[in-house]
Amino acid sequence: MPKWSMVIDLDKCVACQGCSIACRFENNTPVVAPDQAKLGRAMRWNDVFPLPVNPTEETGEYPHVKAQYVPRPCMHCENPPCIKVCPVGATFIDEEGIVEQNYARCIGCRFCTVGCPYGVRYFNWYEPQWETPLAEHLNPDRVEGQGVLEGPAVRPLGVVEKCTFCIHRLKKAHAQAEAEGRDFRADEYVPACVQTCTGKARFFGDLEDPDSTVSQLALKPRSFRLLEDGGTHPKTIYLREG
């Protein structure tokens, strides 16, 4: 069974946000109203942000300053704190290592949005809306596992949603392999953000396979994970600049 992982090379990432928007159009995350966006409620599963987030924080004396930009999908932790705080078992890690959200179970308590140290979980404060005819572009795919929505059909008001590593693409690839009567190969699928990456900074694959690109890159001296010492064991891995 593969264990999915993403590697992001910050030396190649150019902070264009193509990943953020590719994710939106693949996964049907709504554009929230401008005042809501200003409150930090924009729904971009894969966000890109500057470090330090607060520009009044000093990072050096001009001209010896260097802005940093971090693209941030879900870390798909091996030990995800979001799961531990969920009172109803609505969030879980599946057999391929993807941290999923069961929208039918979610009661909208938002413990997980606080519990996640990476801020990757998004609450639907409003009924998702698109001004006519914008909804025409919604991704028509709908993937269910055991009768429960996994993606990317629109989620309802009051539930938390998050990056699924484009699980519907994975399921479609599995189904295709099955229909063709052959084994599924790990290089048959990538999430939308990986496909669109303008700097070719993203890599995706199976961490269980020691020969996969992600496994090889994870061994590089440049590799690190966000908040490593928190014991979350992220499967989203970064490569340092320079």
Place this chain on the structure above:
Amino acid sequence: MTKPLSRRDFLKIGGVAAGTATALGVLKNAVSAQTVTNVAASIQTTSDEKIVASTCHLCSAGCGVLVRVADGKVVKLEGNPMHPVNQGSLCPKGQAAPELLYNPDRLTSPMKRDRASGQLTPIQWDEAIQLVAQKLNDLREAGHPEQAVLMHGDTRGQMRSFLTRFMQAVGSPNVVSHESLNVAAAKLGMYLTQGVYALPAYDLENANYVLSFGANLLEAGSNPQRTISGFSYLRRGRATRGKVVVVDPRQGVHGAKADEWIPIKPGTDAALALGMANVIIRSGLVDADFVKNYCFGFDNFASGGERKGFRDFVLENYDPIRVEQMTGVPSTTIARLAGEFASNKPAVAILPGKGGLLNGGFGGVYAAMAVHALNALVGSIESEGGVMTQRYMPCVDFPKLPSDSVASKGLKTERLDGAGTKFPLGRNAYQAVADQILEGAAVEALFLYDANPVFETPGGNRFAEAFAKVPFIVSFSSFMDESAELADLILPEPTFFERWGDNHIEGLGYPGISLFQPVIEPLYDTMNTGDFFLKVAETMGGTIAKTFAWKSYEEVLQFRLKDIGADWDTLKELGVWMIPGYRFAKRGSERWIGEVVGADRLNAPRDGYFDLYSRELNCFVGKMKKDELAALGISMMGDGANLPHYEETAFAGDEAKYPFVLNVITLMSLGSRSEAANMPSLQEISGMTVRETWDSWLEMNPESARRLGLEDQDRVKVESPFGGINTKVRYVAGLRPDVVNLPFNQGHTAVGRFAKGRGVNGLEILNPASEPLTGLAAFTNTRVKVSRA
């Protein structure tokens, strides 16, 4: 059944140079990988699905896209892996493009405006065609076809030549491109040295050392995705990682991602480049073969007297100690950069496609010449890892225009924008059209294609005034933008998802064509502007109808692209066709002389010499006296005026009163096209670097802001001698303390619900002047003061 496109398959496509059955098969597989119909019960998708290859039209890069169409609706775009510019990638603008197609504010039918009441009435296309044909025939009967003017934006491919030909057939030389707002300065720098009027293409993939003079490689340069692809490969796509140095008053994303950021005093790039040249020459690191055998004017020479060459001029005037005074860059840094540049070949110095060179004076063009001269000194002209010369796909020539006395008389008139006359070196002076009309130039009919001059030029409200003097204005915009709001006829063009078109692929040196095709039926009662002009021609009758006998614009494309090496069906299927692999011309060879160095020179000899001493410029300014040169803002006399040199920028606004230089920056997210501001996803992500959203902001160095008592996020008033605007200040540490930045493409008063009334347009307070020799707009010579609002 099918398998997805693997990296190996993609390489295979390149290997067989595309177009063979294999390549087609692979692409089919690639596009159908998502079209899974025979799947387990838990997967619902649409039954009717297809993938169509086309081209994105949201910035000048023109990336190839594969559009996923499900049940007749556009639901997702991916980059086309076969397109050499984006190689399967797609930026946020391209990803958000369905918001352009399904935008609630699109224009849905042709309309006529009553000027007195401002009332808009929907009309039929037939009426629109009649009105335009009548107007043009009237002008021709009156013997003044030149009074019809067409302004266009970044219109590439056959549309540009088609529109130009239409206007020529009518008899008007007045086709005005927007290049004076962006790329013309770099093109002129290239023209006056290398003798080719084109943007250079850079072989970033093979460069070891990249020195970017404000070229904004990673956000919004002249061809952003092309330079991102090159950057990414140079960084980690090959065995050795190339070094990137960014020279720019603002760090931005490209400075942050570079190995080194040189915060230069605005407008002094020429001095830095020549200071580096000084060190390179003194250290004996020049490419001796190139400067001695393929350059003109490196050494002193005799031509009607002793003339000074580049070498002595630079040695005398640009000692790094002096250059430090001019640029604010330490002399030790200058010396180090020069050494690194000349000894880590291939090295390449990159010109910006817009920005710093448009500083209101001819100094901007000298800066372009100086930067490009660095490439010559180290032998990076037409060499691996250096500068390539853009080649274009050969297109079938339009048939010769029939003789037409009215047209030939009209074509002999001076251009309305003053290019070639008032601006002797200029080829287009887009922003000057307003001044010319206000000064009394007669314009009877004005066509706006891909153009929104009221919004996108410094001091654009002049256009609003000028438009009042033009009796007949036609806009082809898909949205009711600021300029369309003042037009008499609004004839919406469909979006790029719904029409035919093409681009010449640029930035890789080798020729290529990228096709736009209708991926779905047009949503509204819109018409491709190409089709519209064909119908106008038919209605006008006579020689014009004969000249434009095609039934549709698609046929025009088929005619023009007949000989590119791919048949129409193949081109439609792949969306792109090219002759890949850039072949460098050998120094001094026939191809060198015919295509690379000197080919476009109008006055100086086309002898294959790279001009370090510009003979072409000498033809314009060589005989001028001191006061004539001074009027052009050139302080050097004699040989100095023909050599790249540093001219102090003549800023509008006194430094004591207006302490900051205002720099209007273009963002990766919103780009420079007005309709992008009406795409909600792009609005949402527009201010990523400072965590802003749906708004404008003023970037300021925290020290400078604190000295004015301004906290981060305070509301401020930004005032220049030309006006004032209110916005909020954001601290940006990577910015010179004497420069402030305002992002472009906010502050719309029209276009649509998402764009309108949001933030401010910094261009409103920029110097609206045009540079007197070239007609370039002035984007970076305005000073401002900032105070609490």
